[in-house]
Structure formats: structure tokens, C-alpha cells
Amino acid sequence: MSALSKLDVPALRALHAELSHELELQQANQLALDLTRGKPAPDQLDLSAGLDAAIAGDYFAADGTDTRNYGALSGLPEAKALGAELMGVAAEDVICWGNSSLTLMHICVELALSRGLWGDERRWSRAQPAKMLTPVPGYDRHFTLTQAAGIEMINVPMTDTGPDMQAAINLAAADEAIKGIWCVPKYANPTGCTYSAECVEQLAELPKLAAADDFLVLWDNAYAVHDFSFPSTPLTPILPAARQLGTQDNVVIFASTSKITYPSGGLGFVASGATVLRHITERLGNASIGPDKVNQLRHARFLSGRLEQHMAAHAELIRPKFDLVQATLSEELEALDIARWTTPAGGYFVSLDTRPGLAKRVGELAASAGLKITKPGATFPYGSDPNDSNLRIAPTFADMADLKVAMQVLTLCIKLASVEKQLETSIS
């Protein structure tokens, strides 16, 4: 098959008829498939079966803390050490609190707005409204959280090596209402790219280049150890770079065990400079007597010394699914030259761009055949993809058989939408 753009109208009509017929056949199958969910499959959850046996009647942390009782607001030392391993920082840079890095991000953003993170007069609420840079495509929950906080979002394009830093620097330098940037630095959601060393260095410096004096790099390292093969290409740690530049209190790092053990049943971590940690801890203390230290101890014991081995076992289960996605995309779309997609070395997603103006149509066609895909637009702030072309593929939760059918249906819908559009353009 040659590139779609080279086909004449009769050939396009024939292809349209063929693809429409294929879709009808799939519709008749009454499928119920789902590629929306960036969550582990049950076989991945089974890898953490040993968690439940980690306490075995001994509830005492290494420092003698009885984890069953109140205390340790900022977390157990061994849980902080686990967070430090995940985030590439020292244990004293870490707070381990709650079950969710998203909750910690929310606390950080609300605190930055209301009372500031620094114990001085700086707070984002001085700007009306405060604004945030959002590399796109990105993570929808960052966008929802930011919007709910009343913060305006300004898009910055993602590249293969991280956000377009020249664009980010120009924007941040020109407007003191711009208070931060959201980053998923390793295996970014949804592109799967890992920020280059140069990009990390530039982000560590960004708070000094920004017009705002309270600029934050929000560093959501959700996929810190979620590699498909080991050893992986490492992410340059941002906190040491920030310390060299004096921006450690303008960088806040988040991580969790959500896709290491159990989503929602694990631990949330935040790391930053000492001033920010102190003010986050104080804020936590207004609303909490302490985190669930039993679960912290459980996780520390289960993962300590075997994190890479555990993540390698995840990779064994996930990698074939990502390989299948890549194989199907190449086989079905490459020759037609109608889409671009990413080939991540880890994480939970593949990002695909159709030709402009087709993503919503692909979503409609897929739904007609019983395939749910992440709502087109969701990878952009306000649900609005200016090109209507980005699709996020989340292949982990489906089993291989379902994933195979789902990818057939998805690529079929992309082909059909592309042919429809080209026919329309060719005729008019």
C-alpha cells in the first residue's frame, strides 16, 4: 500500500468501502474493549502478593517507632529511604505521607497559592490569576487539579527531549504571573519521552530566569523506575542540579508506589529543599496526626533491596503489550503515512498523532465498534487539543488477546477517518 496522500479518488473510494466494511464486521462483534486505563493489569498486581506478609507480627520500625500508633508526621525513616531511592535524592529530602502523589501535588499547589511554601510574603494568589506552563500533550489530572485551583494554563510544546525550553523560558521570563511548570520527566504521560540532561539542567535554572520570584518546577516523577529493560537510560536528577543553582526550594518532586505495588494502596512521596519541606510538613500537621505507617513499613520491607528486580518483573509483563502496540501501528499505519507515534522505553502510554482534525472522529468510530479510547482532547488543558489530533494509548490493563483486537480496531478507525477526510478534501 502506498501513502494515502498519493491515492486518487477512485482508489480512495475503494479503500473507504473496504474499511467501512471491516468496521461493520467489528461492530457486529459487539466488542467491549478499553484502552483508556493507565493502570496495571491483575498479573502485575500479583507481583506484590508478598506485601501482605511483610509485617508478620513485627510492627516496629528500625528506629523503634511502633507503626501502629500516632506519630512520624513526615514518614518513617525506611519509607523516606524508599522514596529517596525512587526520586534520586537523599532520605532527608523526602516526606512520605498518604497514598497518593496527586494528593501531595494538590496540597503543594493549594499551599503555594494561599500561604506560600517559603514562610515569607510570597504566594501565588498575589497574581490574579496565577498561571502555569503545561507541556502538551500532558497528564489530564495535572490539568484538572490546576483548573480547579483557579490557575490559568499556558501550553508549551513537548519535544522528544522534554518541553520546548526556549518557549518555556521566553514565556516565564515575560510574565510574573507564570508561577510554575508541570513536568513528567521520565516516560512522560502520554508521550513516553524522557527529558534530556540538558533539559533537566535548564528546568533547574528556570526559576532564576522566570519573572516570578515564586516559580515552581513541579516534577511528577511517576514513572521513575518503570523501565521496559534494565539497566535503563537514567534521568538526570534535578535536585542536585537545583542545589548547585540555589533553586532547590523552587523544585518540588513527586513520586509514588502506585504502579510499583498497588494503585491507591501504596505510598506517596514529595521531595524538595528544606524550606519547602518544612512548610509542607507544617501544613500536613494542620490536617493530620500522621500517615499510615503500617503500610509504610510494609512497603519498605517488601521493596527494600529488590526494587529493580520487582520492576523487571513488571517489565516482563508489560513489554509484550507495548511491542504489540508498536507492531500493529507500524503494520497498519506506516505505509499509509497517516500518523506519527512515540516508541517509549518505559512508562504506561503511547502517544499518537493523527492528521489534524481527526482525533475526535477516531474516538466516535472506535466507540461505534465498542472500543473506548482516552477522550480525544484529554491530553490538553481544558480538554482542548488545538489540532484535534492527539490520541493516548494505554495498553497495560487489557490482556494480550483483547489488546490485539483493540489495536486492530483503533488502527482501522484511524485509517477510515483519514480516508474520509482525504476523500472530502479531494472532492471539494
Added chain:
Amino acid sequence: MSALSKLDVPALRALHAELSHELELQQANQLALDLTRGKPAPDQLDLSAGLDAAIAGDYFAADGTDTRNYGALSGLPEAKALGAELMGVAAEDVICWGNSSLTLMHICVELALSRGLWGDERRWSRAQPAKMLTPVPGYDRHFTLTQAAGIEMINVPMTDTGPDMQAAINLAAADEAIKGIWCVPKYANPTGCTYSAECVEQLAELPKLAAADDFLVLWDNAYAVHDFSFPSTPLTPILPAARQLGTQDNVVIFASTSKITYPSGGLGFVASGATVLRHITERLGNASIGPDKVNQLRHARFLSGRLEQHMAAHAELIRPKFDLVQATLSEELEALDIARWTTPAGGYFVSLDTRPGLAKRVGELAASAGLKITKPGATFPYGSDPNDSNLRIAPTFADMADLKVAMQVLTLCIKLASVEKQLETSIS
């Protein structure tokens, strides 16, 4: 011994010398005792050893939910049922989220301030500043949370049957900036009183009598099942009363398993009318993909059908400690007529009032002998007890031997402070 007030100066001097000598002896013992901590002792924590075995490889909730994965933002059905049992409401009135009722209170107060709980224009931030009624003596963490939120606190006296309702009604009716009232309705912290049925009815009606149209009764039922004997005198449930009056969306109930299983290692609950629940759930969804459902399942399995039995076992361990406190107070202080204290039938505290102006001095004397007591003033907003007379006694964490010594030292300090003061008054 006759009442202290009847003693003449020579008798007072003799008593002062005797008590001072006793204190010197205690000081020489280099004690390290602590009556500050409203937390379970290790033998109480041991009662929940079965929690850790409750999963036993079966992570699936009754409705088929895999508790290891994302989802169920407002909690598992069986966890909601447990909360409903604790709070005297229906399971559909309950959200089970997080490990802490304090965190849920903070979320509720911040939401009431910023966006309101009702999806309309009502929000406490319309008042500058918003104010809250605080029955005193009360729980210091309510006060800290309220102060941190920028809300002004107005004291209402506690009686043996709950807050002085006439005072509460008069205040709330006269000032639309008064947005709510903090309540610990059963075994109140620190008095240990349980609100009467009449008081509960009046509190359910208070939002209608208040000048504010967004008045909240914040009902912290922290000691809902923490009785010393069974069957206990029940607390009248407020939500049914509120429903009859149409105030169910002005009553927010909180509870947790903190003093049932493990403090910080358990479950938090919130209950209210459907409108409030919807807006709290929406707020939770901005910052959370869901609570730790594994721990919810663990708790529901462990406590279901045996909550009363479990709490009776707690009572067996706690009751002797409270009996010892009462016996020591009676023996050491009654004849002298120098203090009033409460005799709770459950909960974690005894409240004691010295003569006016002595509480801080008692704290100093106790500290000099190595006994920590809850900082005098802590049971009042802003740490300020206008009479400087209230002391909170928390006898659960100490073992019986330590508690016995601690109570001897405490009563000694109360006697000494009282004699000092009376001598000073008699001489001048």
C-alpha cells in the same frame, strides 16, 4: 482533712511544708511520666493483631472490586457500611476516604470557605472573617485547624449535657459571620460528657436558627463506640433529626477507626446530606484517584459483626485506668474541695478544673517532677483558658504502675498550687 478554704494560716503553712517535701522526694525520683497522649496503649493495639491476616490472598470486595487497583473514590461498600455502623447513619450517607477524620474535617472546612459545599454561591469566605463557635473546653486540633484556616473562634461553655445551647443559639442568630460549631458529641474531648437527646435536637435545628445561610454543625464523633461498659447509653443520632428538619446538608459527621484499630493506620469517614457528599466527593476527585481500598477491606473484614466485642476488649484494658484516675482524684482532692473533675463513661479523657489561676502553675510543678501534662490552655482556642483552671488528663497510654505514680504527682501538684495560692491570699 477538712476543706482547704477552712484552714488557717498556720495549718496552711504546715501543709505547704509537707507537700513541698513530698514534691522534693518525687523530684529526686527523676520520673519521666506522660499524661498528655490521647492514644491507645500497646496492649490495646495488640487487640487488632488479626487485621493483618484479614486479606489472606483475597483482595476482592463483595461487589467484585479489585481493591489493589484504582477506583472507588468514595470508598468500598463494606467500608461505608462500617462507617455507617459507627456513625448511626445509612451506608449511602458515608464517604470512606483516607486514614484520618481530621484530614476530612480540614477538607470540609477549606471547601466550605473556598467553594462551598452546596454547589451554589454560598461559601464562608463571603464573611471577613468567618467565625466558628467552639464549645470549651474542647479539642485542640479543632482549634489549630480552624485558626490556620483564618476562622475566628468564639467560645461557648460546655455543660454536662453538651454545649450551652441557649448561648450558642443567641450567638449564631445574631451574627451571620458565625458559620458553624464544633461538636464532639459522645465522650467529648476533654470533658467526656455525652450530649443529651434535647441538645442533639437543638443542634440539628441550629442551622435554621442561625443568621448564616451556610451554617455547619461539625460533628466529630471520634468516640462513637468507645464505651467503658456495654450496653452503653446511646447518643441520639443527629442525621435523622436533621433530615426531619431539612438541615441534613448543614450537618457533617466525622468518625475514624483511629482508636478502634491503629491510630493513623485505619480509616476516616464523613457523612452528611447528599448535596454535601456530592461536593466533597468532587473535591476529593480533584486530588485523589481513590483511597487505600486494601486497608478498607482489611478493616471491614476484621471488624464486621464484632465491633462491640472488639470495643469491649478495649474497655477491659482502659476502664481500670480511668477507675484509678477517679480513685486518686477522690482520695487526694475531694476532702480539700480544691478541684472539680468529670467522670466519663467512655472516651479517652478526664477534664479537671482547679481553682482559677492555677492550671499553669500545676503544669510547672508537674514538669519539675518529670510529669508531662497536656499544656494548660490547650483545651481552649488560641491556647488561652480565661480562668487558667482546666487540665486534661489522658490516662490510656501509660501502664498502670506509671499511671499510679503520675496521678500521685499530679494531685500533689494541684494541692501544692492550691495551698500556695491560698496562703498568698490569706497573708495579703
